[in-house]
Amino acid sequence: MKSLGRHIIAEFYDCDKEILDNIDAIEFHMKQAAYETGATIVNSSFHRFLPYGVSGVVVISES
Numbered sequence: 001m002k003s004l005g006r007h008i009i010a011e012f013y014d015c016d017k018e019i020l021d022n023i024d025a026i027e028f029h030m031k032q033a034a035y036e037t038g039a040t041i042v043n044s045s046f047h048r049f050l051p052y053g054v055s056g057v058v059v060i061s062e063s
Contacts, residue, residue: 005062023048023056030058 019025027046034041039060046056 017052021048021052021054023054026054026056030056034058034060 023046027044031041031044039062042059042061044056044058046054048054
């Protein structure tokens with residue numbers, strides 16, 4: 001079977017909570033990862049939860 005790409009799930013520990021709670025930084029780094037792989041971003045959505053937490057998705061045409 002030919003692989004078209006990779007799907008990566010990662011768990012990180014002892015991360016800087018200031019960065020993980022910064023919606024702008026999370027969005028920047030996720031989009032930057034897509035750009036660096038040559039992917040075409042179709043859309044993205046990010047949400048900051050209170051009192052803390054960020055969730056986001058970057059949709060690419062190659063997925």
